Amino acid sequence: MRVVQFRQPGHPADVLSCINQPVPQPAHGEVRVRMLAAPINPSDLMFIRGRYTLQASCPAIPGFEGVGIVEHSGGDLRGRLFQGRRVVVLSRTGGTWAEQTVVPSAQVIPVSRSLSDEQAATFFVNPATAWVMTQEVLRVPQGQWLVQTAAGSALGRMIVRLGQRVGFRSLCVVRRESSAEELRALGADCVVVFNEAEDDPGQLTETLRQIVGESGVGYAVDAVGGRTGSAVIRSLGRGARMLAFGTLSGEPLQFSPRTLMTVGSSVEGFWLGNFLADKGLLFRLGLVRRLTSLIRAGVLDSEIAGSWKPDQVAVAVRAAEDSSINGKCLLRFDTN
Numbered sequence: 001m002r003v004v005q006f007r008q009p010g011h012p013a014d015v016l017s018c019i020n021q022p023v024p025q026p027a028h029g030e031v032r033v034r035m036l037a038a039p040i041n042p043s044d045l046m047f048i049r050g051r052y053t054l055q056a057s058c059p060a061i062p063g064f065e066g067v068g069i070v071e072h073s074g075g076d077l078r079g080r081l082f083q084g085r086r087v088v089v090l091s092r093t094g095g096t097w098a099e100q101t102v103v104p105s106a107q108v109i110p111v112s113r114s115l116s117d118e119q120a121a122t123f124f125v126n127p128a129t130a131w132v133m134t135q136e137v138l139r140v141p142q143g144q145w146l147v148q149t150a151a152g153s154a155l156g157r158m159i160v161r162l163g164q165r166v167g168f169r170s171l172c173v174v175r176r177e178s179s180a181e182e183l184r185a186l187g188a189d190c191v192v193v194f195n196e197a198e199d200d201p202g203q204l205t206e207t208l209r210q211i212v213g214e215s216g217v218g219y220a221v222d223a224v225g226g227r228t229g230s231a232v233i234r235s236l237g238r239g240a241r242m243l244a245f246g247t248l249s250g251e252p253l254q255f256s257p258r259t260l261m262t263v264g265s266s267v268e269g270f271w272l273g274n275f276l277a278d279k280g281l282l283f284r285l286g287l288v289r290r291l292t293s294l295i296r297a298g299v300l301d302s303e304i305a306g307s308w309k310p311d312q313v314a315v316a317v318r319a320a321e322d323s324s325i326n327g328k329c330l331l332r333f334d335t336n
Helices: 042-049 077-082 117-121 122-137 154-166 176-188 201-214 226-233 255-259 270-278 281-296 310-320
Strands: 002-006 016-020 028-038 067-075 086-090 102-106 107-112 145-149 169-174 190-195 217-222 236-244 266-271 304-308 330-331
Touching: 002 190, 002 266, 002 310, 016 042, 016 217, 016 310, 028 086, 028 117, 042 086, 042 310, 067 102, 067 117, 086 117, 086 122, 086 270, 102 145, 107 255, 107 281, 117 330, 122 154, 122 217, 122 281, 145 154, 145 201, 145 226, 154 169, 154 176, 169 176, 169 201, 176 190, 226 236, 304 310, 310 330
Parallel strands: 145 169, 145 217, 169 190, 217 236, 236 266, 304 330
Antiparallel strands: 002 016, 028 067, 028 102, 028 330, 067 086, 086 107
């Protein structure tokens, strides 16, 4: 079988290769999935570079999500129930960039036939993150502001559409005016342009407070860290909550503890894999039904930029990192 792997961390286009490996066999509690498609997400690229929360044990196969068919079960009840069914895969350790992958049966969930392979492949990382952060963890009330950084991303645009659907207001922070124009056209309630390499973080804090009012920001999600995320923290009001779920800047958050102490605000880390690990099958199935409905309605659907074969992985990852290309780039394993 063909797999995409890297033998050492580095620039994805340089260190990834497509090789042949024996088909793996699942142990008890595992299933083997014949992969159909898998997206190239920012978390995958950070993993390959050695900058992700999870460090690779090289040689390693990337890929934290995708869609495929369960072909063989290691013997547990859940695995036997899923055998022969198309499932979405959310692998906590990677491995979906392969024609066959073995994962715990708890990390696969059957997906509706109403979704294309492309939408099923991108089912979890972005749509589930958008829903879970805003509706399950923060529970942003209708009419309240939600500040989000890196809002021009695919996930950011999903959160804007979700806000329109459920009633919270989107205050988006982006680096470029071109991204701001796209979000305004999408229906974002307010967009602020801030380039942390050039602009004053203090001004960003003040601007956010001016927009939401003297009481300060109540809810925020940050994918950037560094000066951008730190400025958002300083805009938080009494009892506010911020979820830190990314480190796109590569820099740590920096703020005085008194920033949180004086207003009783909090900053929490969020990782979808950890959240779902604590949830049972009934919750996951309910989440899948809700996400399926929202994807079909165009709220949490993913724009697809294109798809490539595994031996074209270098071209695919370059496209995924090209800021001029909108949409998800996929690896397809169901083609010769």
